[in-house]
Amino acid sequence: MNDIKLMNRAADNIRILAASMVEKAKSGHPGGAMGGADFVNVLFSEFLVYDPQNPRWEGRDRFFLDPGHMSPMLYSVLALTGKFTMDELKDFRQWGSVTPGHPEVNVDRGIENTSGPLGQGHTYAVGAAIAAKFLQARLGKEVMDQTIYAYISDGGIQEEISQGAGRVAGTLGLDNLIMFYDANNIQLSTKVDEVDNENVALKYESWGWKVISIDGNDADAIRQALKEAKAEKERPTLIIGTTVMGKGALGADHSSYENKVSTHGQPLSAAGVSMEDTIKNLGGDPENPFVIFPEVEALYAKRKAELNELMAEKKAVKAAWAEAHPDLAVKMANWFAGKIPEIDWAGIQQKANQATRAASATVLGVLASSVENMICASADLSNSDKTDGFLKKTHAFVKGDFSGAFFQAGVAELTMACICIGMSLHGGVIAACGTFFVFSDYMKPALRMAALMEQPVKFIWTHDAFRVGEDGPTHQPVEQEAQVRLLEKLKNHKGQNSMLVLRPADGAETTVAWKMAMENMSTPTALILSRQNITDLPAKGNRYQEALGAEKGAYILNEDANPDVTLIASGSEVSTLVDGAALLRADGVKVRIVSVPSEGLFRAQPKDYQYSVIKPDGKNFALTAGLPVSMESLVGFNGRVWGMNSFGYSAPYKVLDEKLGFTGQNVYKQVKELLAE
């Protein structure tokens, strides 16, 4: 069998497996998978470099799938490499199977990312390509020379985020990024040209990419394009492959079922295809479609042997490198193990009475100096979200120079979030990113994916409430805290809170919050920080030591014996409670003050701890600059919440404090009313 025949045979094998998986599951997306089979076959059988013995090898090439609904294609090609069995393919989309409807990150199985929401997957690839550049700049090309491959479809090209990914990859000259665009002119509802007449090649060229256009079902053209892309040393490459949706599909009357919208999202038989004729047409046995053809098995065995040989060389190179650079070898091991260096958290000096965003900047300065594998980003707000605390100790990435550790993402919050997730998926780096809290709305689709994939990205959100002041309601977060805390309530597949959300109350608590964020390597963490200065909270002893109470999610800041009322808040509202408590105490009311930086974490504590901090049936008063619902479950049925119900207003924040009742006087008034009830 000549080369091209063999390659087509292997692609047909993938087509048969993919179509049969969907058919058996009675659910899924066969058409696209059949069109894309040729590309993944060439990639996995000739180009993708990985260690067949160690799927977690740090230097592996990485393949990021964007259109998760094309999972049958991915599972099938991975089955050819030995990562999935035929039985596992047959179990597609069933309870407890390792082949869910959309792929879920599983590095041991060759799946680098969860995918489904279009556009995010290839943006993770951009992040991974940045991480690879960053690590290469520190560790050397000997051990960090991986290529990042991405696979995108028509839907991903349309998603807004692909503009951010395209711009960033072009601006930073990510020549280690190669993306295949599976252009089959079919989307779920229509043909693509009915909703999109853009010139995709020109668009990517406008972003500074190299663009190669080919027949995406031609193995040789794919091979040549990949070679050309690998040779490119200045730009990311987009290979536009025109492909045939449902390639090889036949109706019962032997008419072609190629290029039909109907084969996109349902079993082929439901679209009118004859599975029998189609499988025969593709060279398979309709009675027994779940097989790997012997010659295809041989093709992939040959590739495996090549890879084993290549890995022997690479291991020798790494050993020599490790001997020459023992310090780097230790760093590399620690970085990929997710270990952070010892940090003298207690020794971090915070200025008195500052905004928590400024306290965060202080910590970021320490992290920039001490955590060598940390990358911090901002969506064009570094001087406002105070990620410049990090930036001042380093410099931003630019094309050709990744010696810095700061990523200026531009005004593109969702892109930034996905790029940070991609860095994290790559491994070896710790990613953090900042913007205004109100714009966390733009990041929600990515937050959900970070939470689902258990990626420890740190989200820094400043300007946390109406105290943004003059910028007015478009910039004043109200519902956002309740919104993001929903991810604290949602559990990930391990049963943990899927996200840790911290709103520290003063400088010391901000240091503690950062300590918690850095120590949390199992979920994303969010830090919600104030724009305005906050009076430091009172302490009996060392405020930092007392603020470590935040590690339980909520703790008693101070209390009188037998308190009449418990005052509860997070963030800057805690200091307003302190003001109110002074008035109440002057009036003989005995008070407990509780700071709750994370309700989700607090709820994960033993019940007796929870009840020792907040009595469920006690007189509890909570103050929140968010929606009252943020605090309603904490105050219990005898409690009262003073919160925000409106979008806010444009005015200086001290005026807003008065107008909206965020003052010690109003705390006093509300608590007196509550106690009189």
Add this chain to the structure above:
Amino acid sequence: MNDIKLMNRAADNIRILAASMVEKAKSGHPGGAMGGADFVNVLFSEFLVYDPQNPRWEGRDRFFLDPGHMSPMLYSVLALTGKFTMDELKDFRQWGSVTPGHPEVNVDRGIENTSGPLGQGHTYAVGAAIAAKFLQARLGKEVMDQTIYAYISDGGIQEEISQGAGRVAGTLGLDNLIMFYDANNIQLSTKVDEVDNENVALKYESWGWKVISIDGNDADAIRQALKEAKAEKERPTLIIGTTVMGKGALGADHSSYENKVSTHGQPLSAAGVSMEDTIKNLGGDPENPFVIFPEVEALYAKRKAELNELMAEKKAVKAAWAEAHPDLAVKMANWFAGKIPEIDWAGIQQKANQATRAASATVLGVLASSVENMICASADLSNSDKTDGFLKKTHAFVKGDFSGAFFQAGVAELTMACICIGMSLHGGVIAACGTFFVFSDYMKPALRMAALMEQPVKFIWTHDAFRVGEDGPTHQPVEQEAQVRLLEKLKNHKGQNSMLVLRPADGAETTVAWKMAMENMSTPTALILSRQNITDLPAKGNRYQEALGAEKGAYILNEDANPDVTLIASGSEVSTLVDGAALLRADGVKVRIVSVPSEGLFRAQPKDYQYSVIKPDGKNFALTAGLPVSMESLVGFNGRVWGMNSFGYSAPYKVLDEKLGFTGQNVYKQVKELLAE
């Protein structure tokens, strides 16, 4: 004074006013406003067609500002047209003023949209341009010949959404859309070229736009470009105007303060600028900057006279048109008044036991036939979100033909939402759009703006829960219902729930939900609909009549005398409660079943109604396919909720029902436990 001198003088007037507003407020963004002054001056003094006597004239050109932080520029040019007084400019960013930090929609004052979150404003303009085309196709060019102008900055160009706006406008050939791109190479944190080396002209050309590049501070070049853009009859036009940030700003030593990042987001004096020298340099009086120069007043008076003359002509044309087309004249008046025709809601026949998305399709078919000014959109899911019920009665927009009423948005949920908001802001049309509920995450930034602007867009979200089944966790909404209902809790500036969110429980309730959505012209409405079939709920009499109880947000579906327990749910979980109730009743338990399509609306009812439906201290059991928090406040402190805490799993939905406890049997079990407590 020659023409150009006068135009520059007027632009300088705007620069002085804008910079002085920020200076007086001690807060805001002066630099960009000063750079963009020349464009808005040419636009408002020579091109923008509006009725000085009637700011709500339907045929007016509309100006959409994208970068809301450039509000001082907008307020200042509107002051020249007489829409704001000098005192109002002085009150910039203060409590209760009509000049908030970011503009808030105020058509009477010439402000067509609220702006702030970058990228959305110009996307509204795309929506408005589509609405204008749609209305022109129905009413005629005599009365609908407006041009839509948009103003975008570097940040907006970077925001992901500008890709969606650019693609749609190009694909649909919106030659009635002219956008000015204020390219000053400065963004908040850096110069633009540090984060973005894209070729913007090429990018818009790839989307099919006409692109004109000019010096954006040259009045004559602006004028020529606008003329050329107005003459274009095939494509939208982008005018790329290179402008000077902080144009005219001087330091105390008379050095230039132009082109500095520091003048972007703070008063000029804080950036080191001498206000005195700058105002003098711009031809003003530093002691008295809040004045309109007499010659500028004359310029705008002349324009006003021209417009009055033009309006006289236009009114005559309209009168002749109305005489020739009295039916159209009535329609036009009704459409712009937001009146919908009588619809025989009770007469809509729903098939038994179908998915609520299918019931929605039935209603959409009726609406497509009876509401002539309704536009329905889908983000490439029309055959799945069942907006095809509408599509089947009409056809999609294509370039040059807006006789259809369906907008195929492509895979771009945020863009679709903003375009629908823009249609609504334009007026004269009713916009609806559909996608999967899990993707409402992508739309959140737009939902917030629709809610804040009180735009009655209808959001259709299907595939409302884990019963999406095999598609798995990336496609299974869990936290989304709680999330979007936060906007039911948030109040708009009128004090109403800022959004109406309805999750109907069966076909009849879906008809009622659509009735409520169509009758709600004061806020956005969301419909949350099932993918899977639902058994129709039992009725004593006519199910539709009983389902009208949904108009109170929650109602008793049925009950036994002196019920032992109240069962509460929304959507498809209500039918599961009915199954559970049968088991409980067989066991002698007396039951009340409550359907709660909208908690927010229910909470707006009188307390005695609320308590008559759900006793706060009663034994209440709620079932929700969302996070338990969605229902926790409804069941009260003696209640229990069975909900979802995980992201879900890929499996057939009936398997998931069993595994996750969404069965009548589990309702029985949970309620028995609750009653035993």
